[in-house]
Amino acid sequence: MATQDPPPELKITDVTLRFGGVTALDGVSLAVAPGEVCGLIGPNGAGKTTLFNCVTRIYRPDAGSITFGGTDLLSVRPDRIVRLGIARTFQNLALFPSLTVLENTLVGAHARTPSGFAAAMLGWPTTRSKQRALTAEALEILDDLGLGGLAHQPAAGLPFGTLKRVELARALAARPRLLLLDEPAGGLTHAEVDELGELIVRLASERGLGALLVEHHMGLVMGISDHVVAMESGRRIADGRPEDVRADDRVISAYLGRAS
Numbered sequence: 001m002a003t004q005d006p007p008p009e010l011k012i013t014d015v016t017l018r019f020g021g022v023t024a025l026d027g028v029s030l031a032v033a034p035g036e037v038c039g040l041i042g043p044n045g046a047g048k049t050t051l052f053n054c055v056t057r058i059y060r061p062d063a064g065s066i067t068f069g070g071t072d073l074l075s076v077r078p079d080r081i082v083r084l085g086i087a088r089t090f091q092n093l094a095l096f097p098s099l100t101v102l103e104n105t106l107v108g109a110h111a112r113t114p115s116g117f118a119a120a121m122l123g124w125p126t127t128r129s130k131q132r133a134l135t136a137e138a139l140e141i142l143d144d145l146g147l148g149g150l151a152h153q154p155a156a157g158l159p160f161g162t163l164k165r166v167e168l169a170r171a172l173a174a175r176p177r178l179l180l181l182d183e184p185a186g187g188l189t190h191a192e193v194d195e196l197g198e199l200i201v202r203l204a205s206e207r208g209l210g211a212l213l214v215e216h217h218m219g220l221v222m223g224i225s226d227h228v229v230a231m232e233s234g235r236r237i238a239d240g241r242p243e244d245v246r247a248d249d250r251v252i253s254a255y256l257g258r259a260s
């Protein structure tokens with residue numbers, strides 16, 4: 001058993017969470033392997049954000065387990081999640097407008113070295129060389145995402161699509177092994193969505209990153225996911241290849257039911 005394929009990096013098993021009388025998650029399971037893009041879809045209120053928030057430890061499930069590379073995430077302090085290699089982006093951008101693109105990216109790097117900021121302020125020499133290394137790494141990430149030319153510009157005033165990319169750069173600066181992307185296509189133009197899709201696929205394959213993508217943009221989810229999990233009313237109703245999930249009767253009726 002132990003000698004089979006390596007276990008999936010993120011494993012969510014039978015997770016249930018109730019808010020008062022509402023069962024927001026009802027025995028949900030899914031797995032995201034390294035280098036794999038997993039799309040999470042479902043109509044409004046299906047439980048996608050709640051599941052996401054269980055992985056990042058904003059919520060604690062009433063039952064079930066969540067492990068990452070074999071570590072029980074539910075027993076890890078929420079502020080340690082990023083140090084385990086899990087980074088996220090937000091539906092509404094969470095950048096500091098007055099900081100430059102580079103400084104915003106460095107915030108991600110400091111998230112994995114918590115004493116970094118305080119020590120840097122005190123000007124410790126070892127910390128200064130560490131700071132230089134983090135800065136060089138952040139600049140590399142910005143170059144890789146086509147943002148190198150904007151490194152020293154304040155985030156304020158940059159176009160929304162660019163800021164979304166900066167947020168991704170900040171997440172990458174934490175050197176994640178798993179990216180949690182919360183509606184990354186929201187507010188982007190058609191061309192920007194295509195570019196974002198290519199970028200996510202490239203990051204997953206080049207860096208071996210797993211990605212869990214909560215997204216309403218079906219073109220993006222179906223275009224880049226290795227597998228898609230569909231939810232309705234807190235339950236997983238399908239998990240499979242994009243073409244199979246798209247054609248699944250329960251998935252079709254879940255969406256049609258809400259649209260009517």
Ligand SMILES: Nc1ncnc2c1ncn2[C@@H]1O[C@H](COP(=O)(O)OP(=O)(O)OP(=O)(O)O)[C@@H](O)[C@H]1O
Pocket residue numbers: 019022023024042043044045046047048049050051
């Ligand atoms: N903090 C909360 N307190 C009470 N109920 C909540 C809370 N958060 C979510 N819910 C309920 O849990 C259910 C799942 O909501 P959730 O936001 O996870 O759905 P979603 O699939 O992310 O929807 P959307 O696509 O609209 O973001 C809904 O019935 C919602 O009203």
